[in-house]
Each structure stands twice: as C-alpha cells, then as structure tokens.
Amino acid sequence: MKLIEVETYEQLSEKTSELIINKIKNDPHTKLGLATGSTPLGAYKRLIADHTKNGTSYEHVITVNLDEYVGLAESHSSSYRYYMNEELFNHINIKRENAHVPDGTAEDLDEECKRYEALIDNLGGIDLQLLGIGQNGHIGFNEPGTPFDSVTHVVELTENTRRVNGRFFKDIDEVPTRAITMGIASILKSKEIVLLISGKQKAEALHRLLHEEISEQFPASALKSHPNFTVIYDKAALEGV
Ligand code: F6R
Numbered sequence: 001m002k003l004i005e006v007e008t009y010e011q012l013s014e015k016t017s018e019l020i021i022n023k024i025k026n027d028p029h030t031k032l033g034l035a036t037g038s039t040p041l042g043a044y045k046r047l048i049a050d051h052t053k054n055g056t057s058y059e060h061v062i063t064v065n066l067d068e069y070v071g072l073a074e075s076h077s078s079s080y081r082y083y084m085n086e087e088l089f090n091h092i093n094i095k096r097e098n099a100h101v102p103d104g105t106a107e108d109l110d111e112e113c114k115r116y117e118a119l120i121d122n123l124g125g126i127d128l129q130l131l132g133i134g135q136n137g138h139i140g141f142n143e144p145g146t147p148f149d150s151v152t153h154v155v156e157l158t159e160n161t162r163r164v165n166g167r168f169f170k171d172i173d174e175v176p177t178r179a180i181t182m183g184i185a186s187i188l189k190s191k192e193i194v195l196l197i198s199g200k201q202k203a204e205a206l207h208r209l210l211h212e213e214i215s216e217q218f219p220a221s222a223l224k225s226h227p228n229f230t231v232i233y234d235k236a237a238l239e240g241v
C-alpha cells in the first residue's frame with residue numbers, strides 16, 4: 001500500500017487527475033475504472049479542463065464504472081450514468097460505446113451482472129481503478145460482510161447508505177433499495193487501484209484502513225492485499241478536523 005498525503009481536497013484532485021492523464025498519455029488505449037460520488041468530482045473537473053486546454057484525447061480510452069442503482073434509467077438525474085455524462089463524458093471525446101456503466105434497468109439483473117463481469121474480463125482487465133470509500137469502509141456498493149471473492153452482483157442497500165446517498169435525491173424515499181456493483185474480486189483484478197479519501201467525515205474510515213487487520217467487516221481492507229494500491233488522502237481525513 002502506497003500512501004500519498006496532501007493538504008487539501010484541491011491537491012488530492014490535482015494529484016488524481018495527473019495520475020490519470022499520465023496513464024492516458026503513456027497508453028491512449030487505457031481502460032479506466034471510475035467511481036461516482038462527491039470525492040472524484042474535483043479530479044473529473046480537472047480532466048475536463050486538461051482535455052479542453054491541452055487536448056488530451058479519450059478517443060481510444062475505455063471506462064468501466066463501478067456501480068449503478070437498480071431501476072434508474074440514464075435519463076434519471078440521480079442515476080450514475082447521468083452523473084457520469086454530466087460530470088465527465090459529455091465534456092471529453094470519449095466514444096459512448098466505450099463508456100460502460102452497469103444497466104440498472106436490465107430486465108434480467110443476474111444476466112446483466114454476468115455480462116458486466118465478462119466485459120471487464122474481455123477488456124483484458126482494468127488498468128487503473130479509481131475508488132471512493134464509504135464511512136463504513138464500503139467500496140462500490142460492497143457493504144461490510146461482502147465476501148472478498150464476490151464478482152459483479154446485485155446488492156440490497158443498507159439504510160445508512162440510502163440515507164447518506166439521499167443527498168443526491170429529492171427525497172430519501174426515492175433512493176432505490178438495490179444496486180448493481182462490481183464485487184471485491186472484480187475490483188481486485190484491476191492492475192492498479194487508487195483510493196481517494198477526503199474530509200473529516202472519512203477520518204474513521206482512513207484510520208481503520210491504515211491500522212486494522214484485513215477483514216470482510218471492512219471492505220476497503222481487501223485492497224491492502226493488492227500489489228499496486230495507492231491511497232491519496234487529505235489532512236482533514238487524517239486528522240478528523
Ligand atoms: C461510487 C461508489 C461509492 C462511493 C462512496 C464514497 O460509485 O461506488 O462507493 O465511492 O460511497 O462516496 P463519496 O465520494 O460521495 O463520499
């Protein structure tokens with residue numbers, strides 16, 4: 001586990017975007033694993049700014065998102081596909097067919113999970129997977145207790161996750177009760193993993209990641225067994241203030 005400590009959220013975003021841009025410069029066919037949520041927003045803004053200013057091209061880049069709510073179509077403003085379109089895809093020259101998000105409206109969800117896992121394998125694996133972390137250590141929608149050998153699957157969302165994610169919905173009752181998520185084993189197949197931890201509300205999660213044993217009760221701890229795993233965190237996450 002490699003640790004990168006920065007002062008501020010802005011620096012965390014800068015560092016993350018640099019890593020991604022360098023990766024794409026070295027290999028224009030990079031396969032990027034992407035996350036939604038608040039944490040990567042600053043990095044996505046910088047990727048867009050760099051694309052506009054310096055012309056970094058996503059023509060051959062392939063992206064694979066971690067997760068999606070069950071039942072939300074791409075047109076729903078709280079779906080993760082909508083978020084990715086708004087926050088990144090609409091502003092760079094990625095090909096639509098190369099920007100993958102699980103289909104939460106699929107009729108057969110189990111088939112969709114199988115299709116998604118096969119897609120990752122057929123791509124030859126993800127080169128760089130970007131992750132955020134839940135306060136309880138979840139990665140993707142893999143909540144505490146998720147087996148480390150899990151692949152893409154449907155999850156029942158915990159009340160806590162629904163409440164925390166309620167900020168992206170008009171009303172908590174609108175938050176779906178299920179989601180499709182890449183599993184822990186799917187994530188661990190990535191060649192490189194970068195976990196972003198920012199803000200005092202994540203201090204306990206960072207502390208547990210750094211100091212606790214690897215355990216299924218704290219999903220992000222699985223990442224510590226990965227040979228190319230980097231955590232980028234800011235002072236607020238470290239100090240809890
Ligand atoms: C998002 C995802 C989640 C978030 C996590 C942190 O695709 O899979 O695991 O990364 O909930 O969310 P934020 O960044 O909003 O604190």
